[in-house]
Amino acid sequence: MHNAAFAALGLNWRYLACEVHPDHLRAAIEGARAMGFAGLNLTVPHKLVALDLVDALDKSARKWGAVNTIRFEPAGVDGRARIRAVGFNTDAGAIVAALRGDLKLELRGAKVLLLGAGGAGRTAALRLAAEKVAELFLVNRTQSKAKAVAAEIKKQFPSVRVTPGYPAANVDLLLNATSLGLQPDDRLPLDKRHFSLNRARAVYDMIYRPAETALLQAARKAGCRTANGLGMLLHQGAKAFEIWTGKHAPLDVMRRALEENIHG
Numbered sequence: 001m002h003n004a005a006f007a008a009l010g011l012n013w014r015y016l017a018c019e020v021h022p023d024h025l026r027a028a029i030e031g032a033r034a035m036g037f038a039g040l041n042l043t044v045p046h047k048l049v050a051l052d053l054v055d056a057l058d059k060s061a062r063k064w065g066a067v068n069t070i071r072f073e074p075a076g077v078d079g080r081a082r083i084r085a086v087g088f089n090t091d092a093g094a095i096v097a098a099l100r101g102d103l104k105l106e107l108r109g110a111k112v113l114l115l116g117a118g119g120a121g122r123t124a125a126l127r128l129a130a131e132k133v134a135e136l137f138l139v140n141r142t143q144s145k146a147k148a149v150a151a152e153i154k155k156q157f158p159s160v161r162v163t164p165g166y167p168a169a170n171v172d173l174l175l176n177a178t179s180l181g182l183q184p185d186d187r188l189p190l191d192k193r194h195f196s197l198n199r200a201r202a203v204y205d206m207i208y209r210p211a212e213t214a215l216l217q218a219a220r221k222a223g224c225r226t227a228n229g230l231g232m233l234l235h236q237g238a239k240a241f242e243i244w245t246g247k248h249a250p251l252d253v254m255r256r257a258l259e260e261n262i263h264g
């Protein structure tokens with residue numbers, strides 16, 4: 001999506017994917033800085049470690065406690081070229097942009113069942129709480145993690161009702177932030193004895209490949225509005241593009257590139 005966007009804007013830039021061992025993350029960031037890269041994206045398992053490896057954190061990275069985007073920028077006033085690395089988080093905002101864009105959801109006052117309390121689930125829970133959802137139900141295989149996220153929300157967002165476990169009533173949104181669904185023989189990420197999909201108005205799966213997970217297929221059949229995680233991938237990328245280039249991201253071009261390359 002980035003290379004398509006560079007081409008659309010006539011920028012002679014390139015986006016490259018490199019696999020980096022966690023032990024070498026510091027050296028990789030230094031290497032990119034030394035080679036004059038404009039910036040980096042980081043993904044699993046680098047997003048937390050990078051908090052300590054950059055020179056400064058944007059408020060987005062401080063607030064959400066993870067770095068998925070780095071911008072290298074000139075710093076210093078003594079005339080000597082010094083390039084500092086600034087860490088940003090574009091994942092958290094992308095959750096809201098995707099839910100609004102793809103599901104036309106009003107999050108303020110909504111009731112949400114969130115599956116998963118790993119890195120993505122925790123960020124989603126905090127971001128939804130910041131949007132002032134009315135009620136959050138948190139379900140995770142390892143219950144202690146759901147409880148820890150619930151405690152964090154109670155502390156930071158006391159007006160949001162947060163309950164570990166399944167809801168008894170209907171919800172506006174069911175959001176899957178677990179990795180269940182990535183593999184073709186994965187079971188559903190929810191326990192149908194505790195929650196039936198016709199009790200959710202909309203279902204969002206953060207997984208984007210396959211385009212329709214078993215969860216989304218079951219949700220569509222149950223009459224829910226559905227969307228996969230492509231929109232989140234798109235919006236975190238578009239924001240990173242704007243951070244690096246200072247230009248407005250061509251969203252349609254980027255979306256088309258993603259659809260062609262991921263689902264095409």
Ligand code: ATR
Nearest residue numbers: 116117118119120121140141142145177178179180
């Ligand atoms: P990410 O950064 O994508 O969130 P993660 O932090 O490893 O990755 O989180 C993965 C999520 O998927 C967690 O909620 C995890 O549940 P646990 O916290 O109990 O590990 C969930 N998950 C992964 N495999 C699972 C499985 N086989 N059954 C149920 N949940 C699973």
